[in-house]
Amino acid sequence: MWQMKEGYKPFQEFGRDVYTMASFFPAEVSYNIADPVTAKEIFSSSPRFPKPLKFYTLLNYFGDNVVGSDGAIWKKHRKPSAPAFRYKNNKLVWDEAAKITLSLFDTPEWCGKDVVRIDHALDVTLPLALAIISISGFGREMRWENDAYIPTGHTMTFKDALHIVSGNLRVKLLVPEWALPFRANWRLVERSFKELQKYMLEMVTARRTSEVKEERYDLFSGLLDATEKDDARERLTDAELLGNIFVFLLAGHETTAHTLAFAFGLLALHPEEQDKLYEEIIGITPDLRIPTYDELGKFKRTMAVLYETLRFFPPANGIGKTSAEDTTLPTSTGESIVVPQGTLLALDFLGLHHNTKYWTEPEKFDPSRFLKPDWPREAFFPFSGGVRSCLGRRFFESEAVAILAVLLSRYRVALPDDLDVKPTWENILVPTMSLTMAPKRIPLAFHKR
Numbered sequence: 532m533w534q535m536k537e538g539y540k541p542f543q544e545f546g547r548d549v550y551t552m553a554s555f556f557p558a559e560v561s562y563n564i565a566d567p568v569t570a571k572e573i574f575s576s577s578p579r580f581p582k583p584l585k586f587y588t589l590l591n592y593f594g595d596n597v598v599g600s601d602g603a604i605w606k607k608h609r610k611p612s613a614p615a616f617r618y619k620n621n622k623l624v625w626d627e628a629a630k631i632t633l634s635l636f637d638t639p640e641w642c643g644k645d646v647v648r649i650d651h652a653l654d655v656t657l658p659l660a661l662a663i664i665s666i667s668g669f670g671r672e673m674r675w676e677n678d679a680y681i682p683t684g685h686t687m688t689f690k691d692a693l694h695i696v697s698g699n700l701r702v703k704l705l706v707p708e709w710a711l712p713f714r715a716n717w718r719l720v721e722r723s724f725k726e727l728q729k730y731m732l733e734m735v736t737a738r739r740t741s742e743v744k745e746e747r748y749d750l751f752s753g754l755l756d757a758t759e760k761d762d763a764r765e766r767l768t769d770a771e772l773l774g775n776i777f778v779f780l781l782a783g784h785e786t787t788a789h790t791l792a793f794a795f796g797l798l799a800l801h802p803e804e805q806d807k808l809y810e811e812i813i814g815i816t817p818d819l820r821i822p823t824y825d826e827l828g829k830f831k832r833t834m835a836v837l838y839e840t841l842r843f844f845p846p847a848n849g850i851g852k853t854s855a856e857d858t859t860l861p862t863s864t865g866e867s868i869v870v871p872q873g874t875l876l877a878l879d880f881l882g883l884h885h886n887t888k889y890w891t892e893p894e895k896f897d898p899s900r901f902l903k904p905d906w907p908r909e910a911f912f913p914f915s916g917g918v919r920s921c922l923g924r925r926f927f928e929s930e931a932v933a934i935l936a937v938l939l940s941r942y943r944v945a946l947p948d949d950l951d952v953k954p955t956w957e958n959i960l961v962p963t964m965s966l967t968m969a970p971k972r973i974p975l976a977f978h979k980r
Contacts, residue, residue: 538882539882539893542565548565548569548888549562549564549868551563559875560871561876561877562875562876563882564876564878565886566883567907567909567910569861569863569868570878571909571916573860573876573917574919577917579855580852580855580876581601581602581852582601582852582853583852588704589700589701590778590966592777593776594769594770594771594774595608598778599778605919607765607767608771610765611754612754613922615750616923616925621925621926621929622929623667624663625933627662627663628930628934629936632933632934632938634674635675636941638675641977645978646976646977647942647976648947648974649976651970651973651974652791652792652793652796652973652975653970656788656789656792657690657784657785659934660787660930661780662675667749668749668751668783669749671689684729685726685729687723689727692727693727695719696724696727697781697965699720699723703720703724728773731773732773735755735769735773735776738752738755739755754767754772754775755772782923782967783923783926789969790846793843793970793973794837794840795975796960797840798939798944799944799945799959800896800954802945804896807898808836811830811832812936812940815936821937824929827928831902832898832902834928834932835901836935837928837931837932837935838901839898839900842890842911844962844968844970845913845968846913846967847880848879851875851877853873853874854870854872854874857869857870857871883912884911886910889907889909941979942978943977943978944975944976945977946974946976947976960973
């Protein structure tokens with residue numbers, strides 16, 4: 532948590548972009564890293580620096596998956612997932628994101644209103660992102676009007692089950708089964724896990740038993756096909772199928788929702804940047820038509836706003852690796868670091884994103900820095916790096932740009948007039964950490980243009 536507040540400051544205090552930390556319990560030595568040269572070496576040498584899988588137990592509750600695995604097992608999970616993140620499905624993501632955002636304006640909370648007050652940005656971005664990953668990734672349509680509908684055989688909505696599970700994985704991991712009934716919150720968590728598993732199993736059964744076999748390009752199809760492989764080395768078990776459905780549902784909506792919430796908060800605090808963004812959007816779609824996926828490349832400032840948001844609020848504030856052998860690591864100063872086998876290597880993304888050797892005025896919100904051809908790509912890791920970088924990067928970019936383009940062409944986002952706190956970064960953009968970095972609460976007001 533301290534990294535979210537400190538950024539590059541500890542590295543400045545030590546006078547180095549790599550420094551050592553030691554602990555007595557557990558007894559271990561680790562390196563904290565905000566050096567792009569060192570980071571590149573680690574990301575480009577996966578066999579030498581594997582993931583410390585003990586930190587990913589939380590994500591493997593329903594089954595092993597592409598996030599909580601490494602090496603040959605990771606390749607087994609990645610192979611059926613990768614085709615879903617190509618042109619056809621990214622275009623589907625764009626189209627669905629635009630359509631679902633438009634349908635938001637027809638809901639009772641928005642329709643016919645000049646100002647829409649939102650208590651927390653996530654009240655909009657979470658259901659938006661979940662609806663998009665559900666239909667484009669898994670063929671499961673979600674509508675605003677049945678958002679609170681509980682199907683027969685269930686005791687809570689799909690959305691509620693997923694959100695409770697994502698925020699309480701540690702409860703399920705740390706609290707023994709026999710103790711769960713003793714607290715109301717623990718009982719709710721236990722019920723949510725059972726409900727989510729039931730929903731996922733229903734999705735699998737529905738697709739497998741469908742009388743009409745459509746040709747699909749979505750993520751779900753690739754994962755299901757992998758359960759029928761003849762080669763056992765490539766075949767996913769049913770538990771691994773559920774494990775991957777869970778992590779893609781989670782990662783596919785939570786990170787997007789959190790990033791968009793932070794972006795709306797930043798734009799509300801910086802209306803001059805919002806005006807520049809609106810000029811770009813309306814310049815591409817002056818008649819308020821829905822832009823096409825092939826126009827994604829035109830939204831350069833929109834993408835810059837998203838990247839600048841991710842520079843401040845990446846989904847993960849860092850990532851850990853371990854050294855599989857005694858080795859050395861290069862640094863940007865030319866010196867080498869001796870790394871004993873078993874050493875934990877903590878790549879500090881917030882440190883990298885605020886490293887003053889690479890970023891001018893890193894504490895300033897300045898999307899235009901990403902419009903320059905020579906912006907420091909080597910010090911930017913919101914999608915991690917190397918062969919293990921985020922599979923869904925283009926998925927996220929397509930979805931987020933489409934949402935911003937449609938919503939901000941029709942509404943101006945601002946902070947509410949009746950805020951009970953001073954409208955500053957420190958009061959509005961308060962990050963918390965669950966599985967990914969999330970805003971604590973960002974109240975907003977959307978004014979119809």
